[in-house]
Amino acid sequence: MERTLINQISTQEGKTAQIKGRVFNIRNLGNIVFLVIQDYTGTIQTVFEKGIEIKIGDFVVLEGKVKKDERAKGGYEIQGEKIEIVSSVIEELPFDLAKNDLNLNLVTLLDNRTLALRHPKVQAIFRLYDILLKSYETALRENNFIEIKTPKLLGAATEGGANFFKVKYFEKEATLAQSPQLYKQIMVGVFERVFEIGSVFRAEPHFTTRHVNEYIGLDAEMGFIKDYKDVTKTLNQVIKKMFEIIEKEGKEYLKEYCIDSLQVPDEIPHIKLSELKKIIKEEYNYEIPKDTDIDPKGEELAGQYAKEKFNSDFLFITHYPWEYRPFYTMINSENPEETLGFDLLYKGLEIATGGQRIHSYNELITNMKKKKIKPNGLEFYLNTFKYAIPPHGGWGMGSERIIKQLLNLSSIKEAILFPRDVKRLCP
Numbered sequence: 001m002e003r004t005l006i007n008q009i010s011t012q013e014g015k016t017a018q019i020k021g022r023v024f025n026i027r028n029l030g031n032i033v034f035l036v037i038q039d040y041t042g043t044i045q046t047v048f049e050k051g052i053e054i055k056i057g058d059f060v061v062l063e064g065k066v067k068k069d070e071r072a073k074g075g076y077e078i079q080g081e082k083i084e085i086v087s088s089v090i091e092e093l094p095f096d097l098a099k100n101d102l103n104l105n106l107v108t109l110l111d112n113r114t115l116a117l118r119h120p121k122v123q124a125i126f127r128l129y130d131i132l133l134k135s136y137e138t139a140l141r142e143n144n145f146i147e148i149k150t151p152k153l154l155g156a157a158t159e160g161g162a163n164f165f166k167v168k169y170f171e172k173e174a175t176l177a178q179s180p181q182l183y184k185q186i187m188v189g190v191f192e193r194v195f196e197i198g199s200v201f202r203a204e205p206h207f208t209t210r211h212v213n214e215y216i217g218l219d220a221e222m223g224f225i226k227d228y229k230d231v232t233k234t235l236n237q238v239i240k241k242m243f244e245i246i247e248k249e250g251k252e253y254l255k256e257y258c259i260d261s262l263q264v265p266d267e268i269p270h271i272k273l274s275e276l277k278k279i280i281k282e283e284y285n286y287e288i289p290k291d292t293d294i295d296p297k298g299e300e301l302a303g304q305y306a307k308e309k310f311n312s313d314f315l316f317i318t319h320y321p322w323e324y325r326p327f328y329t330m331i332n333s334e335n336p337e338e339t340l341g342f343d344l345l346y347k348g349l350e351i352a353t354g355g356q357r358i359h360s361y362n363e364l365i366t367n368m369k370k371k372k373i374k375p376n377g378l379e380f381y382l383n384t385f386k387y388a389i390p391p392h393g394g395w396g397m398g399s400e401r402i403i404k405q406l407l408n409l410s411s412i413k414e415a416i417l418f419p420r421d422v423k424r425l426c427p
Contacts, residue, residue: 001063007041009076012066017078019044020086022118023058025098035080036098037062038120045072048080056098057089106411113418113427124253125415128246129403131253133197135245136218136399139238140195145220148194150183152176152201156377165203165213176201179396182381184221185328185357188392189384195220200396205422209411210296210349210401214420221357221394228330228340228356231393232270232316235344235352239314240264246406257407268314268344269306276302276317293324294343303348318342320355327368330356330393344395347405354395361385 004017021039028034033048037060046064054060064078094112095104097119102109109116116122137147153174157164165176180196187194200217220238225231243262247254254260271279273293280301281287288298294317306315319338322331332338341355358364364385368375375382403415413419418427 005041006037006039006044006074009044009066009074009078013068013076015066016063016081017066018061018063019046019078020061021059023054023056023060026054026056035062042074043120044074044076044078046078046080048083052083054083054085055089057093058085059087060085106413110413110419110424117417121256124256125403125407125409126417127253128250128407129399129415131246131250132242132399132402133216135242136195136197136238138245139241140220142241143193143234143238145193145195145222146191148180148183148187148191148196149198150177150180150196152199163202163204165201178202179217180219181326181328181396182378184219184394185389185392186381186384188221188223189387189389192223192390193221197399207422208296209413210404212400212412212416212419212421215401215412215416216399218352218397218399219394221392223390223392225356225391225393228318228342228354228393229270231354231356231395232268232318232342232344235354235395235397236264236266236268239268239344240266254407259407262406263313265310265312265314268316269310269312270316270318270342271302272319273317273321274319274338276305279305293320299345299350300348303345306345313347315345316342317345325355327371327373328357328364330358331363331367340393344397346402347408349401349405351401351405352395352397354393356391356393359385359389359391 001018003020004012006019009017019037019039021037023035024038024043025036026033031049033052035046036043037046046062061084062080063082064080067077067079068075069077093115095102101121102116102119153169154177155174157175157178164178167174167176177200179200180198184194184196196219198217199214201214203213204211222231222234243264247262277288280298283305284301286297286301288294302315302317306312319332320341322337322339325339325341330340332340339355343350344352358367361382364382400412400415404412409415
């Protein structure tokens with residue numbers, strides 16, 4: 001007999017069907033046993049009018065007559081006739097996967113990650129994450145971007161500084177990519193518009209709800225821009241398209257987190273960082289520390305301001321100080337202390353960073369010298385600019401941060417299958 005997927009069970013009404021899946025829940029009433037079976041398309045209740053030896057978590061192949069029942073979830077149930085256990089649980093589950101909410105603390109959730117991922121509410125996160133990745137690719141391709149894949153083993157750190165992982169590469173020392181930035185810029189000279197979905201590694205010893213040491217970046221770079229506003233405009237369009245797809249295709253998963261609709265402005269508001277700092281001080285009586293561009297509390301208040309002032313969950317913060325931006329960021333010609341770099345906040349958390357890049361070889365070398373960055377190991381990148389690169393810019397976006405904010409999760413680690421932080425290298 002051919003397998004029927006649970007979301008197609010209505011096509012078998014009145015017939016005997018075979019389903020395959022995991023026993024999600026059991027109610028044993030003596031002579032009658034109710035089983036809830038889950039496959040990758042949904043769940044269905046099955047009824048056996050005789051005792052059966054089975055446990056929650058067992059994987060089974062089940063046959064029975066399909067009946068319409070308005071009281072059952074999905075409107076159908078199966079009158080069980082035959083059941084075969086193909087893989088049996090040999091140890092009691094550490095928590096009840098049949099509960100609507102797991103209500104586990106983060107440590108317990110992650111320590112039992114391989115099992116917790118089977119819970120429908122946790123699955124919903126990654127169903128949405130799957131749609132998010134698809135939506136990003138769709139939005140970029142509609143804007144004529146070409147997908148590329150760049151190396152993650154590098155001969156020199158992309159962003160400079162000390163926040164990179166060193167690895168042994170045969171007889172040499174390599175670093176794990178902090179971003180695909182240098183390769184993206186090179187490829188602007190090839191295809192003009194490129195994007196990448198790939199791993200990013202940051203050796204930062206953070207213990208926060210917003211940082212991890214490996215994440216999936218949503219990157220893009222585009223040529224022949226007039227200024228950084230061409231980049232923010234395109235990113236705005238991309239985010240809007242992504243959220244439209246996520247809302248349309250992910251309704252049932254959004255409902256798990258009581259999310260009814262996703263709103264992205266046609267024009268996300270822009271504000272200069274220097275102006276924002278003044279507003280935050282005046283409106284909320286909070287002064288952003290002088291040793292940072294903007295701190296988490298400042299971002300949170302900026303998000304609050306965007307909601308109150310513009311009724312927007314999104315806000316572009318522009319013109320970040322030169323000292324806080326990478327060497328390839330274009331300097332503001334009207335104020336050399338500022339750059340044409342920006343961040344995009346979503347509900348008070350930075351989800352993307354980007355800007356206009358320096359496209360002149362001489363300006364790039366001058367800026368590197370000012371930042372005391374040596375060209376060693378970056379010759380392949382710098383030499384490309386000798387052969388001309390068009391005016392360009394782009395962004396890097398944290399995919400998991402979008403999901404965290406979208407679903408109002410308590411930690412970014414909930415939005416990563418197997419998160420890597422300072423202490424966690426397993427599973």
